[in-house]
Amino acid sequence: MSTVTGLLMAIAICGALLAVSLKNVLHAIFGLAITLLALAGLFMVLGSPFVAAMEVLIYVGGISVAMVFAVMLSTVVPKHAAETSLRKGAAALVALTFLLGVGAIVVGADLPSTSAPTLPAELWSVAHLGTALLDHYNLVFEVLSVVLLVAIIGAIVISRREEEHTES
Amino acid sequence: MSPPETLVDKLDSPWLGVVLGVAAVLGMLTVNVLFLVWLERKVSAWIQRRMGPTEVGPFGLFQTLADMLKLLSKQLITPRHVDKPLYHLAPLVVFVPVVAAASLFPFSAGLVLQDLDIGLVLVFAFGGLAFVGIFMAGWGSNNKYALLGAMRSVAQNISYEIPLILASLSVVLMSGTMNLAKITALQSERGYWFIVLQPVAAVIYFIAALAETNRAPFDIPEAESELVAGFHTEYSGMRFALFFFAEYSNVFIVSMVATVLFLGGWSGPLLPGPVWFFLKVYALVGLTMWVRWTFPRLRFDQLMSFCWVVLTPLAILNLLITAFVARLV
Numbered sequence: 001m002s003t004v005t006g007l008l009m010a011i012a013i014c015g016a017l018l019a020v021s022l023k024n025v026l027h028a029i030f031g032l033a034i035t036l037l038a039l040a041g042l043f044m045v046l047g048s049p050f051v052a053a054m055e056v057l058i059y060v061g062g063i064s065v066a067m068v069f070a071v072m073l074s075t076v077v078p079k080h081a082a083e084t085s086l087r088k089g090a091a092a093l094v095a096l097t098f099l100l101g102v103g104a105i106v107v108g109a110d111l112p113s114t115s116a117p118t119l120p121a122e123l124w125s126v127a128h129l130g131t132a133l134l135d136h137y138n139l140v141f142e143v144l145s146v147v148l149l150v151a152i153i154g155a156i157v158i159s160r161r162e163e164e165h166t167e168s
Numbered sequence: 169m170s171p172p173e174t175l176v177d178k179l180d181s182p183w184l185g186v187v188l189g190v191a192a193v194l195g196m197l198t199v200n201v202l203f204l205v206w207l208e209r210k211v212s213a214w215i216q217r218r219m220g221p222t223e224v225g226p227f228g229l230f231q232t233l234a235d236m237l238k239l240l241s242k243q244l245i246t247p248r249h250v251d252k253p254l255y256h257l258a259p260l261v262v263f264v265p266v267v268a269a270a271s272l273f274p275f276s277a278g279l280v281l282q283d284l285d286i287g288l289v290l291v292f293a294f295g296g297l298a299f300v301g302i303f304m305a306g307w308g309s310n311n312k313y314a315l316l317g318a319m320r321s322v323a324q325n326i327s328y329e330i331p332l333i334l335a336s337l338s339v340v341l342m343s344g345t346m347n348l349a350k351i352t353a354l355q356s357e358r359g360y361w362f363i364v365l366q367p368v369a370a371v372i373y374f375i376a377a378l379a380e381t382n383r384a385p386f387d388i389p390e391a392e393s394e395l396v397a398g399f400h401t402e403y404s405g406m407r408f409a410l411f412f413f414a415e416y417s418n419v420f421i422v423s424m425v426a427t428v429l430f431l432g433g434w435s436g437p438l439l440p441g442p443v444w445f446f447l448k449v450y451a452l453v454g455l456t457m458w459v460r461w462t463f464p465r466l467r468f469d470q471l472m473s474f475c476w477v478v479l480t481p482l483a484i485l486n487l488l489i490t491a492f493v494a495r496l497v
Contacts, residue, residue, distance in 0.1 A: 033300055053289040061296020068303050
């Protein structure tokens with residue numbers, strides 16, 4: 001493991017710790033942005049600048065900004081009002097399930113023991129990634145599109161219902 | 169095929185290359201921004217039948233230099249109720265991506281600091297990073313005008329990023345690469361500029377770029393009459409200068425992208441490459457200034473509906489047609 005990789009990993013973990021520990025929600029989101037930037041750096045070290053650029057473009061510039069918007073547009077909740085023990089328990093359960101799931105995938109996968117790029121650069125090229133996404137991983141790609149579509153329609157339905165509420 | 173030798177490859181140490189490269193880009197940007205601010209003041213004066221700066225240097229050329237020195241020597245005031253970490257970080261988060269993005273452009277054949285196959289994506293990625301910084305500034309300032317300005321600015325930027333990228337993708341589909349140097353080389357090879365085949369994309373790009381850089385008629389985030397100065401209301405001295413620098417650099421960068429994508433970059437007869445490149449960039453910059461000083465400001469809902477109802481569908485349609493044609497030819 002090179003120094004750069006180690007440093008990036010440390011930054012990613014620090015950002016994640018900030019994201020879960022800071023009381024101010026906006027600070028937490030910026031902590032998450034630090035983690036995402038460090039992840040982009042890790043993709044760079046692993047030899048895929050395209051995935052790194054996409055990570056920055058979509059996650060740092062898009063998702064985290066959308067999260068800030070969501071926080072600012074939602075009504076202010078009094079401190080800790082939302083934290084009931086039931087909710088805490090449910091959150092812990094979800095987090096634990098997710099951790100175990102990801103852990104199982106990581107343990108089950110046959111990962112190379114070095115952090116150096118093991119695949120040739122051609123396999124990381126934009127053209128190859130595009131072909132793989134629309135060819136080999138076509139089904140996954142389509143399912144993800146449907147999930148996004150459902151999310152958009154859901155958002156429209158919820159906002160419409162609130163509009164009717166305020167009018168009546 | 170090995171990538172063509174770039175300036176950085178010619179140096180012994182990669183770190184020396186990084187330091188020299190950053191210094192070169194910063195120098196290039198500083199000179200151009202100082203000139204741009206002077207040009208803007210002269211163009212606005214000319215449009216409004218005034219003189220503009222005349223006192224410092226020939227034709228007032230050194231006026232912005234004097235302004236910069238003034239800003240450098242000003243006291244840095246931190247208002248009492250700001251969110252300190254965010255307030256202090258924001259100018260840097262806005263400024264650094266601009267410098268990084270500016271290091272990706274080919275000024276002439278072989279004269280490119282970072283010749284990357286994903287150059288175009290990276291330019292947009294660095295542009296996206298700045299949104300986070302604008303939010304940090306707006307929130308961290310703890311001021312309602314700053315917060316409203318930041319929200320307007322980011323909402324506008326996120327929306328107009330979509331037609332901007334879609335319009336650029338039409339060119340990428342035609343050239344089959346996202347390498348800025350290769351896109352330019354392709355245009356001089358074929359003997360025509362991509363604006364000839366992609367006039368719609370070029371117009372969409374230009375309009376979206378005006379909105380991306382918060383320029384009039386899309387300067388709603390800084391509408392003086394409503395919001396004082398938008399997200400940088402609470403910043404003074406050098407911190408304000410960093411935002412100002414980033415803003416003018418962004419105007420310069422979107423013009424450079426347009427030059428590469430639609431106007432054939434450095435290619436042109438007789439004159440050397442960099443001269444052509446900067447001539448085209450400054451022609452576009454001049455156009456944005458002309459637009460700024462002759463059109464009134466839009467209202468926010470008009471701005472948003474123009475993006476989502478007109479520009480984005482048109483860009484998607486243009487992309488689809490380009491894809492079909494590129495497949496058939």
